[in-house]
Amino acid sequence: MPPKKQQLKPTANVSSSLDLESEDISLETTVPTTEDVSSSDEHRDGSQKVTRxxxxxxxxxxxxxxxxxxxxxxxxxxxxxxxxxxxxxxELEERLNDALHQKQVLTLRLDSQLKLAQEDNRKQQSLRRQEMEAILLRQQQLEETNRQLCEKAGELRRSLRDLDISQERYQELRSLPEDKLSIQEYVAIRFYEAMNPLRTQLTQLSEQKSYLTEELELHRNKMKVLMESYDEERRLRSELELRSQRLTLELADTKQLIQEGDYRRDNYPNIQRERDTFEADLKELTKRFETVERAHAALTKDRDTLSKEVATLHQSVTLLQKDKEYLHRQNMELNVRCAHEGDRLERLQVQLEDTKKAREEAYEKYVSSRDHYKSEYENKLREELENIRLRTSQEIENLQRTSREMYERENRNLREARDNAVLERDRAVAAERDAQSRYDQLLEQFRQLQLGTDSRVAELSSRSKLHSFEAERAQMLKEETAKALAQCQLECEKQQKKLELLTQEFYRLQTSSEKRVAELQAQNAEQASRLETYEKLEQELDQVTMQAAEIGDEEEAERVLFSYGYGANVPTTAKRRLKQSVHLARRVLQLERQNTSLRRELERHKSQAGQTAQELSAANQLLQQTQQPYSFMIETVRERDAQISRLKERVSSLEDDVSSLRKERNALQQVKNDMAADLERLLNNREVHTEVPKEPVRPLPSSASSTSSRTSVEEGGSESGGPAFLSTKQLVYIAADVQKLQEQVRMRTHSQTAYWSERETSPAV
Structure with missing residues (x-):
């Protein structure tokens, strides 16, 4: 019951103020009389009644x-x-209406689909009957034409035999006109004209093949000799490279050892001097620490003595609370500034990454202006880091200065409070008579308050009866609503039963429609199986004809055709036969084109092989005839090629390093984001603690307005708690986190500058 506690505060404060006044009076009177004792007892009884x-x-x-x-x-x-x-x-009514509407739509759709399916089946049956009649007529016609064509084909096969003729016979037949020639003689002439140039070309190609094989063997022998010499040179070069690497490593080690020895020799007196200065500083700091400890002990004693007098100093407490509020506002402002600085640091980090990307692009595009842009970028980065470092150091110094000022102000206020307490004690001795007169006034006010509270209690009892009556009325309304709810549930169950009946009707209609669809699908499958049988027959005919066309011997082809039932009554079409003949003609033409293209490619490859052989021999002769400078240039070119391959490997390794550095950067960015989130969470928690809502004190009745106003004035300092603020320890932690972030940024920039300097000094570009 938190409101109850807050409402009890004013009474406790009234009693505490009365007790304090009574204690002051008792302290001031050194020799109390009987009248004073009786008045103080009556005052205590009255205060207890008032509070109750x-x-x-x-x-x-x-x-x-x-x-x-x-x-x-x-x-x-x-x-x-x-x-x-x-x-x-x-919702249930809308569902019912939707279900009825869907039922009507489905019934209408099913009827229309059934009618359309019946009409389609009738049309398809009539069309199929007509097609079967046309197919039978066409089959009879094709059988007749097939028989005639088979007779003609047999005659042509018998006539087209022994087509190979001599040149003399070709001259005789060529002298005769074409009208007097038979089909066999005409085909023999065409066959001789087509085959004679191919035979001559075949003999020429065989001669060229033998010549090229001999040249190929010679070139292979030369290549073996060259590869052996190349392997020997490469082995020698690898040995020399290993030796040079060992020498460079030894040279670097010796240089490093020399530098370390010089550094130790030069910096030894400086380090000794720094050690002496640090020891002197340590002694001074220990002395200062001892003096501060003594001062701290003295201050603790003063604080113990002053803590006993703090209970009577409410005015000083109000001043301190105001100071705390002021310091809290300053602290909040500093926190906001710190958050702004963190945001600015993140923005600077983003700008830093953007400038790095721009620098990489400019490095690839403008190699000539690399040094200039690098120096500008490093100067800007150094200036930004210096600015950030200076700002953070200034903020930390401001925080330390404000905390120091706060402690000094508190000590000064405590001293002033001590002086004020002494003055208040003197003032309290002088105000004894005023307190006595005030005590009489309070007794009169107490009697008036007692009368007012009796009347108020009567009013509250009547109001409580009214509220009990209203509560009973609300209970009756609740019972009526429960009855209405039960009735609504019954209606909902009725509607649900209706919905179940409708769903059963819908499922029944759906099953009947599915049965009808299954019957129609079975009919369609039957018709499709018939069509598939006809198509399979036609495909078998196509395969048989293609197989017979691929066989060279005519008698073997006829035997294959008749073995598959070529002359039987198989349904086929003239269109399909035309397609087969066109396919065979296309295949013949395609084979002829492939033959001519292969011949051309063979001639072209032969010419290219001859040219390359001539170029290789000429190049070898030139290399053998080269003098000292040209041979040196050739060797440098080879060395340059090897160096290019090594540099490519170095570039790949550097790219791997770049990817690893990017991963590290992402990890650092994640760490920084986590720290920023923790800092923001801490600040939010502090803000939540400061913004705890406070309920205002309710006013007293009109009869007690004077006492309530006076007590509220006196209690203003004690009840109004100052807002919370961050301690110096938390501020130190925040400053340490900021310094860690700066250190990470500094290390990151240093590593990236070292990486880019190494990349620029390397000969990979």
Whole structure:
């Protein structure tokens, strides 16, 4: 019950203020009389009655408010339940209407589909009957034409035999006119004209083949000799490279050892001097620490003495709370500035990455201006890092200075409070008579308050009866809504049963339609199987004819045709036969084209082989005839090729290094983001703690307005707690995190500059 606690605070404060006044009075009177003792006892009894009556009154007010809140909540729940039930009823009605509409649509669609399917089946059956009749007529015609063509083909096969003739016979037949020639003689002339140039070309190609094989053997022998010499030279070169690498490593080691010895010799006195200065600083710091400890012990004693007097110094507490609020505002401003600086650091990091990418592109495009852009980029980066470092150091110094000022201000305020306490004590001795007169006034006010509270209790009892009546009325309304809810549930069950009946009807119609569809599909499958048998027959005929066309012997081809039932009554079409003949003619033409293209390619390859052989011999002769400078140039070219291959390997290794560096950069970016998120979470938690809502104190009745106003003025300093602020330890942690981020950025930039300098010094570009 947190509201109850907050409502009890004013009474406790009134009693505490009265107790403090009574304690002051008792302290001031050194020799108390009987009248003073009796007055103090009456004052204590009155204060206890006032606090008890105020507590009861506050409890009654709180109970009434709770009843009002519960009543409003129950009304809201009832309204929500009514709205939910109405929405459910509307949804069920909409579903029912949709189901009825879908049922009507499905029935109409099924009827229309059945009618269309029946009409399509009738049309297809009539068309298939007509097609079968036309196929039978066409089959009879084709059988007759096939028989005639077979007779003609047999005559042609018998006539086209012994086509190979001599040149004399060719001259005789060539002198005769074409009208007097038979088919066999005409085909023999064409065959001789086609085959004679091919035979001569074949003899020429065989001679060229023998000549080229001899040249190929010679070139292979030469290549073997050259490869052996090349392997020997490569082995010698690898040995020399290994030796040079060992020598370079030894030279680098010796240089490093020399530099280390010189560095130790030169820097030894400097290091010794720094050690002495550090020891002197340590001694001074220990002395200062001892003095600070003594001062701290003295201050702790003063603090112990002052802590006993702090209870009576409310005015100094208010001043300190104001100072705390001011410091909290300053701290919040500093936190905001720190967050802005972190955002700025992230933006600078993004700008840094963008400039690096731009630098890489400019490095590839403009090699000539590389040094200039590099120097500008490094200067800018150094300036930005210096600016960031200076800003962060300034912010840390500001934080330290503000914390130091805060502690000094607190010490100064405590001293002033001590002086004020002494003055207040003197002032309290002088204000004793005023307190006595105030005590009499408080007694009169207490009597008036007692009368007012009695009347207020009567009013509250009547109001509580009213609220109980309203609660009973709300209970009755709740029961009525429960009955309405049960009725709505019954109606929902009825609608659900109707919906189940409709779904059963829909499923029955769906099964009947599926049966009809299955019957139609079976009929279609039957017709399709018939069509497949006809198509298979035609495909078999096609395969037989293609097989017979591929066989060279005519008698063997006829035997193959008749073995597959070529003359039987098989349904076929003239169109298909024309397609087969066209396919065979295309195949013959394609083979002839391939033959001519292969001949041309063979001639072209032969000419290219001859040219390459001539060029190789001429190049070898030139290499053998070269003098000293040209041979040196050739060797340098070869060395340059080897160096290019090595540099390519170096480029690949550098690309691997770049990928690893990018991964490291992503990891560092993730770490930085995590730290920024932790810092932001810390600041958000501090803001949540500072923004805890405070409920205002409710006003007292009109009869007690004077006392409540006075007590609220006196309690202003004690109840209004100052907002929380970050401690110096947390500020130090935040500063350490910022320094870590700066160190990571510095290390990252240093590694990247070293990488780019190494890449520029290497001969990979």
């Amino acid at each position: 009556q105020l507590i009861e009154r506050k409890e009654l007010l709180h109970n009434v408010q709770l009843l009002k809140i519960e009543l409003s909540q129950k009304n809201l729940v009832i309204d929500n339940m009514k709205a939910d039930h109405m929405s459910k009823i509307d």
